[in-house]
Amino acid sequence: MSASPHTLTPVGRSLRLLVLGIGAAVMLFPYVWMIATSFKPQAEVFSSGLSLIPEHSSILANYGKALGRIPMGRVLLNGVVVCLAIVVFQIAFALPAAYALAKLRFRGRDLMFGLVILGLLIPIHAVSIPMFAAFRALGLINTLAGLVVPFTLSVFAVFLFRQFIKAMPDDLIHAGRMDGLSEGAIVRRIVLPNAWPAATAFAIFSVVTHWNDLYWPSIVISKTELATPPLGVLFFRAAEAGDDYGALMAATVIVTAPLVVFFLFAQKAFIEGITMTGLKG
Amino acid sequence: MSGLPESFAAIEGVEPARLELDGVSKSYGETTVLDRVSLTVARGEFVALVGPSGCGKSTLLKMVAGLEFPDAGHVRIAGTDVTDVRAADRDVAMVLQSYALYPHLTARQNLALPLVMRRLTGRQRLPFVGRFLPGTRAQLAAIGADVEKAGRALKIDHLLDRKPAAMSGGQRQRVALGRAMVRDPRLFLMDEPLSNLDASLRVHTRAEIVDLHKALGATTVYVTHDQEEALGMADRVAILHRGRLLQVASPEIVYRDPSRIEVASFIGSPSIGLIEAVIDDRGRAIVFDRPIAEGFAAQAGATVRVGIRPEHLRIGGHDDAILPARLDRTEFLGADALAHLRLPDGAPIVAKATPEIYRGFVPGPVGLAWNAADLLVFDAAGDRLRPRFDAATVTAERAHV
């Protein structure tokens, strides 16, 4: 009696759950097998067919190999350091510039904004060739700095923050000026706290992007101890010449887990962050 | 306003429907939004549903429309029980507060849509193919003509090929009205249709809607939080407060003879002054040791609230004063003026008169007086208490008090 006209009929409800359930099963299928296989000894991987639960657990052996064959802890640490350094530099450089572009009038502003738009159109992949040549000359190959430097500039962050700051009331800035804040202090004490949602969204976007990136690290890094997680997977697989899928899956679990766990704990922030950056990008 | 009734007259008569709400209740979880609301709207009547925001008036309107469904009670339109019938099958038209025009369609298409949905079959509405089915062309031509007619009646014919984004707020409002009107509805529902317009346009459109109602003759339920709109437009006003219907009566009765204290407080601007009083053993209402009204059957010692409309409060010398007060300041409003006063206990009360009367008034002690017949007295539960004697007797005896 109190049903709203848009609620589903019982058939519709079951159909919805069925279709979404099948979709979710397909989406989660790789994760289930990744985890299950990471528990199996090598022999069972080849013989056990579709059974998910191992007869003999090989957890310790598999994860031991995954952590021991290459310095997996170091790989994860590299990933964290690189991602954090990138995101901190990106925001630190982009936020003041975005504020200036959004709220100040200065000579060259239009040119500057034009460059930002141009930058949005040119992916790192395109300029990687001359950059590689330059980094070789500068000795940045096989350094963590080499992984960070190209990404300290994020025109996307400038663009996103500019849109966000533009929507802030001018009176907020005027009040700051009347209270005697310098422009730099306005950025730190007024713009940053108010742009926090945009900064969080961008930070999530940036970390997901760079944690996943394989292209540039594979150009700059060839040493195992400097590997980021994606490279770590490739190096581990190369070191593990045979088909030791148990250990390989253990390694993939280890490198995938940090971001996934982070996501599961902060789902709302993640989805909002990706949506906000997605829709503005 | 001028000329509108004639152009509306071009619209064929509709068969207005009687609307009955019978003990309608609705709650969301713990919150009761509507509590056993019963209301009958006669054929062709214009009823305004008013109340403060959150009183449930929009929910009630949506129930009439078929967008919400009651937990208990019945909704009947033209004698048919439609309680469980969805909006699409109720044949009611509604103007939504945000207008809800389809932004991707022109005004013409917006107006035609409800007709297309009702007059064409599902197959005839198919894109591309539908156009070639038998009868589609003739129907579309008829719809086109009806849209043109409604457009002319509302004087929006020059806007018909614009999209909503290219119109002013007032123009969008007219298109929304047109979309509801074009269907010749049996029942016309409006949810705060003027709240998004600026003040001058609001007064103008108010008159137009009244004219439109007269011309169409459709039964109309009009939701508003603006008591002035309700009093000025409706045949009857229904006051809703916290999900309960307090009073349904003509604007004049609702103002002069409210049945509940909430009605008295809500209707009237500035709002009614309320003074707490105690009934003594002779049936008199006593404030600050002075009797201010008498003739109540209430028990001695009972607390009552005595209401005085600002325009009934006279400010004078001390000799004929019923209560002493203090004048804080007067406020000039053009045709009227307000006097802001304080009672002996510091409670504020407002009086209203023409500016001439307050000319020369300076802040300081004054006396307040009124005609006992004008008082509206309510018991502790908020129900209206009426004196045992008729008003004339009370007035005559006032001198002895």
Added chain:
Amino acid sequence: MSDHALALPALPAVAPRRRVDHDDRAALSLVGPIAVLMLLLLLAPTAAMIALSLTDAELGASTITFVGLDAYRDVLGDRTFLISAKNTALYVAIVTPASVGLGLGFALLIEAGTELRGFFRSAYFLPVVSLITAMATVWQYLMHPAIGPINLLLHVVGLPSINWLGSSDNVLGSLALIGIWQQTGFDMVLFLAGLGAIDRTLYDAAEIDGARSAVDRFRLVTWPMLGPTLLFVVTITMINAVKVFETVMTLTQGGPAKASEVLLWTIYQEGFVFLHLGTASAMAVIFVAVLLVLIVFQTRVMDRRVHYG
């Protein structure tokens, strides 16, 4: 007015212009650092890329000769590059409609009810935050011709095994399958945001206007209101698909027989494995041109159709 003032050369402090001078100086310290970064990390490399594309530069070679547009002629006549371009186009043509369609479908289904909303949203979104390289490795195992669970499942239901990644006929389709798996959740959350932004009262209006079925509501409100989101999702999905690299590098290295050769992989090989900086730069310029066409397509051509007003 003030724009005009900005165009004048800076003069010594005159009252009305002080405000502008002040902004100029403040802006310099705010945008200065990023201007330098732009020069070093964007403009110089872009200029260098274009310049390199006009030469026969090779890393390690002692001389560089200007060859004009020869590199472009070579690239456009190069069999590998043409295969790569064709494969990339095919990959985009499979992944875009599939993941946009599935993303929209899932978003509509999730939005249609209340049960398990959060679970489904997270399940579909999970691939977006999972390390692509690692998950590609997992897919490699899943698609293993002999011991892979997918072929084992096919066997159970009586279907023949498929050589997913090892056959030149299947490899691009298999990579596209992984690409769809990766992209669908991303598209879905964008659609969910788009659906959430639709004015609910439009559905009320549609109901009152006589829209009875879900199909009517979809045609009348959802689909037109989702127009801008849809356009956007299609574009970003195409751009992401054009940039396919991780799965190719991890799983197939362009093989077998160049059947999974895609643009970024080809550029990567040419530039960083064969060290032919000139030809690689020419390819990169063409790659950027393709991206530009996609973006211009979005902003110019389709924009007009979905923005109401």
